[in-house]
Amino acid sequence: MDSTQLKKEIQERRRQAQSAPSEESRPAEHNMAELRKLQPRYRGLEAGHRACQGCGEALAARLVTEAAGPDVILTNATGCLEVFTTPWPQSAWRLPWIHSLFENSAAVASGVEAALKAQGRKTKVIAQGGDGGTFDIGFQALSGMLERQHNILYVCYDNEAYMNTGIQRSGSTPHAAMTTTSPPGKERMGKRHLKKDLLSIIAAHHIPYAASASVAYPADIRRKVRRAVSIEGPTFLLIHSPCPLGWGIESDISIEVARLAVQTGLFPVVELERGELTGVMPIRHPKPVADYLKLQNRFKHLFTEDPRAREEREHLQALADHNIEIYQLKGDGMDALDTDGADTVRRGGMVD
Amino acid sequence: MKQLSRGAFALPGTSLDFKTGTWRNEMPVHNHFGAPCHVACPAGEDAQAYIAKLMEGHEKEAWEILVSANPLPATTARVCPHFCEQACNRKHMDQPIAIHLIERYLGDEAIKHNWAYPLDAKRMEGEPVCVVGAGPAGLSAAYHLRRLGHPVTLIDALPEPGGLLRTAIPVTRLPRDVLDAEIGRLLKLGITFKPRTALGRDVRLEDLLAQHAYVFLAPGAAKSRHWSVDGAVPSDLREGLGLLKEWLIVGDIPKPKSVAIHGGGNTAVDLARVMKRAGVAEVHVITASGLPGPDADPKDVLNVVPREFDQAVEEGIVFHAHRTIQRLLMRGSKLVGLEMVHLKKLPGAGGRSSRVAFEGTETVLHVEMVVPAIGEVVDAQGFESLLGQADYFKADPLGQITTSDRVLVGGDARGDRGTVTAAIGDGRLAAAAIHAKLTGEALPDPKRRPFIDYDKLNVNYFEPSPRAEETMLPVGKRTDIDEIEGGLTRAQVTHEIGRCFSCGNCLACDNCWTLCxxxxxxxxxxxxxxGSHYVFDYEYCKGCGLCAHECPSGYIVMTPD
Structure with a gap:
């Protein structure tokens, strides 16, 4: 490719973009603010929120609210999502949304749901939390919500550490990952313990529907959200959402990294009904976990000369292999819904 | 006044007041890079554009895009080596898109439904131009000049138009009803066609220049290059193109027991296959080039359509690659065999490469006949003053020559061409250049655009999918008349266009819209x-680059803000 000619072309496109006429001078059908209102999808989470560049959680929350539609009340645990969407006096949500404390998103949602029930209203309640507010701090509230059979979808945006407070390890942080409270050094190679198997604990509540999903597969998220909100009773969705800052990746590859988490088997995408495994996203060609790890600074210490680095890499590979084995993730040829087929694009847009 | 709790509240969607666009240090922009298929096509066909149109279900509009560059798609689909497919990025994933079969489908549909070229045959507002030679270059120039509104006179020495398409390409590759349909339709566009009119015999160049504003010269290369082995020539020597022409017109071909054809182009391979089918038991092709194959250097392989080579091998032609003829074994003036030797093109001193024969690698081949097919040069009859002593014209990419400012040249008469498609491209560029000169506009820029590499695409979003296969006559059923290759069904075409990556151009897949x-x-x-379906709202775009990274076709580029 002729790079100077290319540079010129791109410079020209940039100049055009920058010297565009002002929005006010445009007719209504070309005015950005008006066009925003005409988008052929529901906008639950609007622009102007303060998430970092390339935030997986912001994307996941946008996709969840898009799929759930306007007849929804949201609750939120403390965390990035709460902070970046609602810097007072503004809100990025176009839905009723309430935040109380770190630990009680599920409890608040339970109360909202009970009140709606008393009023005879069918509005769906969606409780939201990060992995800190779900795996650890809000865990008892969540368990109670599930046990009491509230008609609530609980969505956990899993970015695998307390990112809002500065990257501390959580129950969800994967084994061997570096956080500020699990630094690699003489004693340890990152986090000593394993990622908590939350889905199994949720499954033990025998709720009608629980699933995991990834921001790398938006159509799969939409399908699962629609499925979950259509069920009368407690449902749970765990969405793997990369954090560029906390994981030490460039903002443009957060989808790429999320995709690799699924394709390596480290993050299994599964569906459980009444605690039984009823569906998985098969992996067409399992990739080595090193492909996933080497993109992220939080696993940088696993690519050093230290003999423990090799050991931990093998450990993570074994964990991925274990996931593939127990969830039977290995695909069987071409499948439109497997890790390679589920994100296939078509001319003229996605069909789902 | 209503008492609020200690909590705060905010109105829905009010974050829009906060313009996160100020955080950005890189901005995404759309950039339509050239697609490899488009850039590689010497005729200038934009395969991606007509594939996209076809995918929308508009067959005629797709064909109109196709013929905006190439007026003879059903023909080139059958005879071109398909540079587009050789360049197709899809080859890195599985197999290239069968572009030539899509082109063939559109070309054949146009013939079947008699679609009209999208131009007004009555429009005659420009200046008269004369085109010499009704081969691919001349037909293309005439057509493009008509598109631009100029009156065109097309002359040819032969009774029928088509040039080497008619005189040198076997009907098994290019059925004459296809050729006749395409050329016939083209000549009806208000072109004055004068057959049996040879330059230098029936008309003089000076007269043409007096009557026309410009002359486009596309005489082809019809004179066989002189051939001998160290000065020795069998008394009954016939050269390859002559034999092929004679067979096409008269239907007669010599039938020795064994023959060696010397050359590595389409003429050599076509002739070999014709002779084999005529009953010659042993047909050898001796070529200084290598054979096509996965490890072959593309600069060092036979200059033939790759699948024609495969078919020739299937039919039992024996190829001797990297060889030349060193000596003829004669009994009197009659050939009884020849001595071959290995050779290779190697860089020599001073940077010029030369062919080096290797001593000790001589082998003898017993054949009754040797036919040179080592290429042709320009027959300068009627324009000797323009060509001088050279074998070919030297022209700039638009066809302009130094010896005349009112004559442009294209096709095989330029030494640097050699395919029908390149000749069609020459005709198009020369027509554009003539139009620019006549109207005082800027000359067209023949420089090829940069195209987008495979690693700039995000192929996670595409599925492996096998290439549609055309039907092919089995070796035992091949005759001298029936076309060997078939086309695709509409269902196969639909499958094939679905495989297009849309390299460097928006395919409206919604990825950027979904993933922001x-x-x-x-x-x-x-x-x-x-033409895409998306715009960036720079008031809020933080410049994370996700859309650019996840764009399947590389249409979004991040640039410093």
Whole structure:
């Protein structure tokens, strides 16, 4: 490719973009603010929120609210999502949304749901939390919500550490990952313990529907959200959402990294009904976990000369292999819904 | 006054007041890179564009895009080596798109339904131009000049138009009803066609120049290059193109027991296959080039359509690669065999490469006949003053020559061409150049655009999918008349166009719109002037680069803000 000619072309496109006429001078059908209102999808989470560049959680929350539609009340645990969407006096949500404390998103949602029930209203309640507010701090509230059979979808945006407070390890942080409270050094190679198997604990509540999903597969998220909100009773969705800052990746590859988490088997995408495994996203060609790890600074210490680095890499590979084995993730040829087929694009847009 | 709790509240969607676009240090922009198929096509066909149109279900409009560059698609689909497919990025994933079969489908549909070229045959507002030679270059120039509104006179020495398409390409590759249909339709566009009119015999160049504003010269290369082995020539020597022409017109071909054809082009391979079918038991092709194959250097392989080579091998032609003829074994003036030797093109001193024969590698081949097919040069009859002593014209990419400012040259008469498609491209560029000169506009820029590499695409979003296979006559059923290769069904075409990556161009897949965490991609057909369906809302775009990284076709580029 002729790079100077290319540079010129791109410079020209940039100049055009920058010297565009002002929005006010445009007719209504070309005015950005008006066009925003005409988008052929529901906008639950609007622009102007303060998430970092390339935030997986912001994307996941946008996709969840898009799929759930306007007849929804949201609750939120403390965390990035709460902070970046609602810097007072503004809100990025176009839905009723309430935040109380770190630990009680599920409890608040339970109360909202009970009140709606008393009023005879069918509005769906969606409780939201990060992995800190779900795996650890809000865990008892969540368990109670599930046990009491509230008609609530609980969505956990899993970015695998307390990112809002500065990257501390959580129950969800994967084994061997570096956080500020699990630094690699003489004693340890990152986090000593394993990622908590939350889905199994949720499954033990025998709720009608629980699933995991990834921001790398938006159509799969939409399908699962629609499925979950259509069920009368407690449902749970765990969405793997990369954090560029906390994981030490460039903002443009957060989808790429999320995709690799699924394709390596480290993050299994599964569906459980009444605690039984009823569906998985098969992996067409399992990739080595090193492909996933080497993109992220939080696993940088696993690519050093230290003999423990090799050991931990093998450990993570074994964990991925274990996931593939127990969830039977290995695909069987071409499948439109497997890790390679589920994100296939078509001319003229996605069909789902 | 209503008492609020200690909590705070905010109105829905008010974060829009906060313009996160100020955070950005890189901005995404759309950039339509050239697609490899488009850049590689010497005729200038934009395969991606007509594939996209076809995918929308508009067959005629797809064909109109196709013929905006190439007026003879059903013909080139059958005879071109398909540079587009050799360049197709899809080859890195599985197999290239069968572009030539899509082209063939559109070309054949146009013939079947008698679609009219999208131009007004009565429009005659320009200046008269004369085109010499009704081969691919001349037909293309005449057609493009007509598109631009100029009156055109087309002359040819032969009774029928088509040039080497008619005189040198076997009907098994190019059925004459296809050729006749395409050329016939083209000549009806208000072109004055004068057959049996040879330059230098029936008309003089000076007269043409007196009657026309410009002359486009496309005489082809019809004179066989002189051939001998160290000065020795069998008394009954016939050269390859002559034999092929004679067979096409008269239907007669010599039938020795064994023959060696010397050359590595389409003429050599076509002739070998004709002779084999005529009953010659042993047909050898001796070529200084290598054979096509996965490890072959593309600069060092036979200059034939790759699948024609495969078919020739299937039919039992024996190829001797990297060889030349060193000596003829004669009994009197009659050939009884020849001595071959290995050779290779090697860089020599001073940077010029030369062919080196290797001593000790001589082998003897017993054959009754040797036929040179080592290429042709320009027959300068009627324009000796323009060509001088040279074998070919030297012209700039637009066909302009130094010896005349009112004569442009294209096709095989330029030494640097050699395919029908390149000749068609020459005709198009020369027509554009003539039009520019006549109207005082800027000359067209023949420089090829940069095209987008495979690693700039995000192929996670595409599925492996096998290439559609055309039907092919089995070796035992091949005759001298029936076309060997078939086309695709509409269902196969639909499958094949679905395999296009849309390299460097928006395919409206919604990825950027779906994956922007900041809702900063707006879907709109009305405002997206560039033909995509999306615009960026730079008031909110934080410049994370996700859309660019996840764009399957590389249409989004991040650039410093």
């Amino acid at each position: 965490p900041d809702n900063a991609v707006i879907k709109t057909q009305e405002r997206a002037k560039d």
